[in-house]
Amino acid sequence: MTDHIEDSFIKKKNRGGRPPNSIWKDINKGEAVGSGKFAASCKYCKNTWSRGEVSKLEEHLSNHCSDAPAAVVRRYMTKVMERQDKSKSSKKRKYSEGQSNMDDYHDSTELNEQRCTRINRALVKFFIACRIAFRVVEHLFFINFIKKLNAGYNTPTREVLVNQLLERELAQVNFKVNSELEKKMNLTLGLLN
Numbered sequence: 001m002t003d004h005i006e007d008s009f010i011k012k013k014n015r016g017g018r019p020p021n022s023i024w025k026d027i028n029k030g031e032a033v034g035s036g037k038f039a040a041s042c043k044y045c046k047n048t049w050s051r052g053e054v055s056k057l058e059e060h061l062s063n064h065c066s067d068a069p070a071a072v073v074r075r076y077m078t079k080v081m082e083r084q085d086k087s088k089s090s091k092k093r094k095y096s097e098g099q100s101n102m103d104d105y106h107d108s109t110e111l112n113e114q115r116c117t118r119i120n121r122a123l124v125k126f127f128i129a130c131r132i133a134f135r136v137v138e139h140l141f142f143i144n145f146i147k148k149l150n151a152g153y154n155t156p157t158r159e160v161l162v163n164q165l166l167e168r169e170l171a172q173v174n175f176k177v178n179s180e181l182e183k184k185m186n187l188t189l190g191l192l193n
């Protein structure tokens with residue numbers, strides 16, 4: 001019995017240590033250029049980095065790669081969200097949720113990545129919740145409508161919408177559900193003790 005407890009304790013301890021990084025299964029690792037930075041290229045799309053950091057590469061796969069398979073997107077999305085969740089609790093966020101950025105009201109010709117991500121998420125929600133046929137995303141009139149709203153936003157292709165974007169949204173939802181469940185579990189356990 002004690003052995004068993006010690007065993008699981010050791011296992012837990014080991015799990016806390018830094019696991020070998022699995023990013024190199026999905027990214028081609030080139031030469032090391034400074035501490036923690038590498039020349040790298042994506043195995044799925046044509047993206048290359050002259051000084052890629054692991055966290056940036058993970059973000060590419062979770063948020064920006066247009067060709068990564070759904071399972072890969074999900075894996076990195078979860079990773080990135082877990083990391084954000086940790087840093088969120090350790091430092092105050094600059095913007096609270098729902099609060100907008102000045103940038104939101106600018107019809108800029110070039111949108112930053114965060115804004116593209118937010119628009120993409122809203123787009124997926126709209127297509128799913130309203131049961132719009134995915135092919136509509138490539139319809140000339142739809143694209144025209146979006147371009148009138150903001151010329152800087154490029155609508156995704158149907159494939160990207162169905163694979164990467166939908167998968168990201170799914171991972172976000174799963175992550176939220178899991179963390180809510182975990183909170184409830186902890187509460188129940190706390191009450192039982």
Ligand SMILES: [Zn+2]
Nearest residue numbers: 042044045065
């Ligand atoms: Zn890529």
